Amino acid sequence: MQFKTIIEPFRIKTVESIRRTTREERLKAIEEAGFNLFLLDADNVLVDLLTDSGTGAMSAKQWGGMMQGDESYAGSKSFYKFKSAVQGITGYKHVIPTHQGRAAERILFGSVLKGGDIVPNNTHFDTTRANVEHHKAVALDIPISEARSPSVVLPFKGNIDLELLEEQLLRNKQKIPIVFVTITNNSGGGQPVSMANIRGASHICKKFSVPFFLDACRFAENAWFIKMREEGYAGKSPLEIAQELFSLADGCTMSAKKDGLANIGGFLALNDDCLAQACKNELIRTEGFPTYGGLAGYDLEAIAVGIQEVLEEDYLAYRIQSVAYFGKQLTDAGIPIVQPPGGHAVYIDATAMLPHIPVSEFPAWALSLALYVEGGIRSVEIGSVMFGQETPASMELVRLAFPRRVYTQSHVDYVSEVLRYINEHKSNIHGVRIVEQPAVLRHFSARFEPIGGSLQ
Structure with a gap:
């Protein structure tokens, strides 16, 4: 018997009072x-x-992990635990911790953008757009047309318009140093993006030799929608789906304050050695050494646990x-x-x-x-x-x-x-x-x- 009542898959151990007002x-x-x-x-x-973002409740395992935080300035055990957890899901060679997602965006865009550039995306969120526009570049939103009609029901209404993406690359290839897809599409109503759409965007970017990145703040929720709605994925685990998602991109930015189940933190992960070094140099200048990136060791421990629990x-x-x-x-x-x-x-x-x-x-x-x-x-x-x-x-x-x-x-x-x-x-x-x-x-x-x- 499948009962209808939704119960929380956890027990409450600690509570915080909230105040009623008139x-x-x-x-x-x-x-x-x-x-x-x-x-x-x-x-x-x-x-x-x-x-x-950063407002969730952490688990007993996360709090327990935080007690083991290694606060060494360089090469802390907590960083390597964090890096292993991220690489186990994303598969990316370089994992650069940041204090939150917008720091990862700032560092990446500061390393690849110049005035007049164009960054296509299904839909940029507020800080992503601001970080693009700070460099006098254009944050170009090209969601599918149905995304702008709230009442239209589609399983993957967060998709990027692949025809418009290819058209932009044909017309403005020299001005497009990077392409993004945001999963799930926050500004478009929290709508998921299909695996087929991400594969299509990846194929187009490879065709034009342009790096393809994911804004992966809610990657686990997107993976679940793929499991529930996309043909061929019902029998796969959220982890397997997430690994396939990341394998189609060259890197990602991530606010661990969302699907990292942490109160602070994020990361930039990518495969390109030269770009990674440029980003690490900027990280050192503005955030911290590459094995802590502006985070305490206990924050890295919390993310290492949370990014696995979320799946x-x-x-x-x-x-x-x-x-x-x-x-x-x-x-x-x-x-x-x-x-x-x-x-x-x-x-x-x-x-x-x-x-x-x-x-x-x-x-x-x-x-x-x-x-x-x-x-x-x-x-x-x-x-x-x-x-x-x-x-x-x-x-x-x-x-x-x-x-x-x-x-x-x-x-x-x-x-x-x-x-x-x-x-x-x-x-x-x-x-x-x-x-x-x-x-x-x-x-x-x-x-x-x-x-x-x-x-x-």
């Missing part, structure tokens, strides 16, 4: 934060779905089913989301939910504020505040990203209940305007005001 307290808190959820004190948040089938089944359960609750309530639900988050289509708010008044940002004020839930906008400084973003989404091994099904049910209430009263939600913003990555620190003067 609606009035939340109104005051968000006003003091300039109506920016990033600027809230975490103590004023009840359920924090801002990000799944356990019981964990992945629970993780993906929990997000799908939440997505179904919202769909059944008539709340429009990106379909099908992704692996780490559910993305609400704010344009469809709040048609009375024009894009110029940032409907997704307004919806995220309502979610906090009504229920104490912190989410993140992925729309024209994050990506639309020159032209509006292609979609106005609110992402509810679930930290790994942190919340239970009752938390999920609570978030669904709050969203149903908001949906019933959505005509009361008004747009916002920006009153202060930085030049780049404005969503982290911009300040806003409600149009009409108040959220009440």
Whole structure:
């Protein structure tokens, strides 16, 4: 008998208290934060779905490993344990630890990019785009066309458009020093990429002798979707699928704060000796020696354990089913989301939910504020505040990203209940305007005001 109740494949050993606040307290808190959820004190948040990056709960094995951390400056035992774990999954010759994924991006792009270059990707996420554009290069998003239609259901909606990729390489080969595919496609609704699509991108890049890299933050979740949805993979383990994924690329960047199940850390892994040496030189200049890369030995131990635990089938089944359960609750309530639900988050289509708010008044940002004020839930906008400084973003989404091994099904049910209430009263939600913003990555620190003067 296959029972339907989703149970967490772990027992809770330690708990952390969270504080309930009143609606009035939340109104005051968000006003003091300039109506920016990033600027809230975490103590004023009840359920924090801002990000799944570095916010997960570590296992007993990870904590036990941390107690064995070797803090030697050079050649620590913890580094070699970390390197062995990464190589066992990726197969790459060089493994360069970094303090998080954006450091790996900065080091890699600083070693390969110059002004006017183009970096094709299915969809760049915010820091990836910023690191490309910092070098006056173009972060070119070429997802399949269906990726921009939230209601369209496809098994691998995160795929890169292979025809457009080949067209770009034919036209601009001298300007394209590297090609990326992000797995899963975070900015595109957390959608997975098929093995066939990655193989196709790899073939095209080899044809033009251009390095092909993966942004592998959520490689394990992507591997699970391949196992569940792609023909020929049902009988393979997540590890075997991940190994095949990495074998098709020349290297990867990785934030271990996602599918490394760690609170900090990341790495750059690749096969090219000359590029690896250039990246190590930059690492030494800005992050640390190549056997610690800005991390403590105990961080390397945590990642070495976590990157293997994340491939356990019981964990992945629970993780993906929990997000799908939440997505179904919202769909059944008539709340429009990106379909099908992704692996780490559910993305609400704010344009469809709040048609009375024009894009110029940032409907997704307004919806995220309502979610906090009504229920104490912190989410993140992925729309024209994050990506639309020159032209509006292609979609106005609110992402509810679930930290790994942190919340239970009752938390999920609570978030669904709050969203149903908001949906019933959505005509009361008004747009916002920006009153202060930085030049780049404005969503982290911009300040806003409600149009009409108040959220009440």
